[in-house]
Every structure is written in structure tokens, then in C-alpha cells.
Amino acid sequence: MACKAEVPIFEAHSEQAFKDHVSFRREPAILRGANVGECVKVWSPEYLARKVGNLPVKIHVSPTPKMDFIRKNFMYKTLPFDELVTRASRKEQDCYFIHPQELYYLRSLGIEPRGTDIAHFSKHYPTISDDFKLPNVFDESKYFSSVLRVSSSGLSLWTHYDVMDNVLVQVRGKKTAILFNPNDSLNLYLVGDKSQIIDVDDVDNPQFPRFKKAIRYECQLLPGDILFIPALWLHNVRPLDFSVAVNVFWKNLGPDFYDKKDIYGNKDVIPAARALQTLQNATKLLSSLPAEYKDFYYRRMISELENKLDSVVKSESES
Incomplete structure (x- = not known):
């Protein structure tokens, strides 16, 4: 449960x-x-x-x-x-x-x-x-x-x-x-x-x-x-x-974080939307590699993100 x-x-x-x-x-x-x-x-x-x-x-x-x-x-x-x-x-x-x-x-x-x-x-x-x-x-x-x-x-x-x-x-x-x-x-x-x-x-x-x-x-x-x-x-x-x-x-947040064309208010804030698009582009770039290479670099990307997440969690716990 x-x-x-x-x-x-x-x-x-x-x-x-x-x-x-x-x-x-x-x-x-x-x-x-x-x-x-x-x-x-x-x-x-x-x-x-x-x-x-x-x-x-x-x-x-x-x-x-x-x-x-x-x-x-x-x-x-x-x-x-x-x-x-x-x-x-x-x-x-x-x-x-x-x-x-x-x-x-x-x-x-x-x-x-x-x-x-x-x-x-x-x-x-x-x-x-x-x-x-x-x-x-x-x-x-x-x-x-x-x-x-x-x-x-x-x-x-x-x-x-x-x-x-x-x-x-x-x-x-x-x-x-x-x-x-x-x-x-x-x-x-x-x-x-x-x-x-x-x-x-x-x-x-x-x-x-x-x-x-x-x-x-x-x-x-x-x-x-x-x-x-x-x-x-x-x-x-x-x-x-x-x-x-x-x-x-x-x-x-400040008004510049939001897409001015978003009438429903459900689009991700602009820096996040751009980051997510970059991530999608990165996975497309890796798609031409053999499976074992894709596996390795996907895991490396995850590792980079986990390191960033750990630093955010640490910063929050110290504040």
C-alpha cells in the first residue's frame, strides 16, 4: 500500500x-x-x-x-x-x-x-x-x-x-x-x-x-x-x-518564464521546455549507434542527471 x-x-x-x-x-x-x-x-x-x-x-x-x-x-x-x-x-x-x-x-x-x-x-x-x-x-x-x-x-x-x-x-x-x-x-x-x-x-x-x-x-x-x-x-x-x-x-514565477501564447496555462516553463526538447534531440542523435553504444550513452546521460539531482537534493536539505 x-x-x-x-x-x-x-x-x-x-x-x-x-x-x-x-x-x-x-x-x-x-x-x-x-x-x-x-x-x-x-x-x-x-x-x-x-x-x-x-x-x-x-x-x-x-x-x-x-x-x-x-x-x-x-x-x-x-x-x-x-x-x-x-x-x-x-x-x-x-x-x-x-x-x-x-x-x-x-x-x-x-x-x-x-x-x-x-x-x-x-x-x-x-x-x-x-x-x-x-x-x-x-x-x-x-x-x-x-x-x-x-x-x-x-x-x-x-x-x-x-x-x-x-x-x-x-x-x-x-x-x-x-x-x-x-x-x-x-x-x-x-x-x-x-x-x-x-x-x-x-x-x-x-x-x-x-x-x-x-x-x-x-x-x-x-x-x-x-x-x-x-x-x-x-x-x-x-x-x-x-x-x-x-x-x-x-x-x-516571473512572467518571462511562461509561453505568452499558452492560453491554457499547461505548457512547461520555457527553460524546461527547451531542455526537454534538447533531450529529445540527444536521443535522436544516439539512435544511429549500435545497441550497446546507445545503452552505454543513455546510462551516462542518466548518471549526469542523477548527479545534478543529488546536488539539488543536497542544496534543499542544507537550506
Whole structure:
């Protein structure tokens, strides 16, 4: 069984302590009981359908509770927002794309038809934006985006990391969140920013033997909870009910580290993206060598990286 670690919970009266944690600690935390507005009381499926209406939204439709971005086991569809929330709040559908028990997920986008603008909750959902209030947990000058998320009960998003710090504000329903420290990335079998491990509860899967070594940070989010997810922390969330949340991202590093054309905020920071491209180029250069040479130089490259990693770990332990 994987090792478990606690996610600290700060009550509303300790809001400043939570802000200090966000500013100085690189670990998840929950702020509970803070004032996030009337949304917690009023955002029922019926209210959202009435207030937002038939605004077209692009969604994921999944035949299974565990979505897999690498293998794309879901469909992209467009529905009116009022129909989306009605369907997502039901266990079974009269009208469906795949089968009556299909599940739905919305990660709101910008309204520009060509997909060239950044998600901004208050701008794109003005009829409900006044219901939501975010405590001032980060420097507003670093704000990047705010994303409305709507999900069917039980639908897990794939395990992934984000390149920016963010807070997930759970508004409607309960949700289980599972997070992994970036230093466990070798145990998560990454392909890009996503893990190949779809079922995070299956720690004995023979395909992923190192996964059982990963330390699992698990918590349950209640309506009104604010979860801090630091950049690079891998996370997997599973709604236990019909779920509505607002996710707010900010640039915790200097603006020059981020790709200005990245409207989703999910591209690796520029120095890392260039380094990873260099690594890919290096493996291509070695591809013309005989097998024993490739084996040797791949191992030598790994050795160089391990030496760099050891120096980083040593530096962190001394600081």
C-alpha cells in the first residue's frame, strides 16, 4: 500500500496562516470556512441552468468513470450549458451520446470561437459571477486564469500536473483529491504532463511497480473548501456528487518564464521546455549507434542527471 500524508486544514479564523502557507510552502493545504460568496448556497443545477441558460459549452463525454487523456477514452461534444448541468446532475440519461450512464465534464474555455482567449470566469459567466468570491490568497498582479468546472458524480480526471500555482474552490458537492509531490514524478510514469496511471487506487498494478513507493496526499473537499495545489504537484480529483468548482491560476514565477501564447496555462516553463526538447534531440542523435553504444550513452546521460539531482537534493536539505 502506498504511504499517505496529511493535507493540513486551516479554518477561516486562520486565513492569514493559510496565505502564508501558500506564499512560502510548496505543499497542498485547505482553507475551510472562508467566505466564497453565495455560490455555496445557490448553485443548484436548476439555478445554474436558469441563470446561464443555453450558452454553448465544449465538454468531455466519458463512457467510464476514469478518463484517460493519453488514450482518449472520451468524446468531445458541445451542449447548451443548461442541458449540461441537467445531465451532469443525473445518474441516467434519456438522451445520450454513448450510453445512458455516460458522464460529463466541463473545463470552461474562453468565448472566442477560434479558442484564442484565456478562460476568465467573471467575464465569461457574468450572470453568476457575483455569486462567487475568492479570498485574496495571492498577488492579483500574477493572476492568469479562472476556470469553471462542472462534473458528473464519480468522474475522475486524469492525473496531471500544472505549471502554475492554483487554488481549487469546491462550490457544489464533495470531492476527493489525491496529490503527489513532484519528487515522486519517477514513480508516476509521466508522459508529458500526465501520468499513465489511470486508477490511482490500484497500487499493485504490475505495469507500474514503482507507483507503490509514491507518497499519497489525500483529502476530501467540502462545499466552500479552497485547496491550494502548488505548481508541479500531480493531482487526481474524483467528485463524490454532482460537482461545481472554480479553479484560479496565477504565475508564481516571473512572467518571462511562461509561453505568452499558452492560453491554457499547461505548457512547461520555457527553460524546461527547451531542455526537454534538447533531450529529445540527444536521443535522436544516439539512435544511429549500435545497441550497446546507445545503452552505454543513455546510462551516462542518466548518471549526469542523477548527479545534478543529488546536488539539488543536497542544496534543499542544507537550506
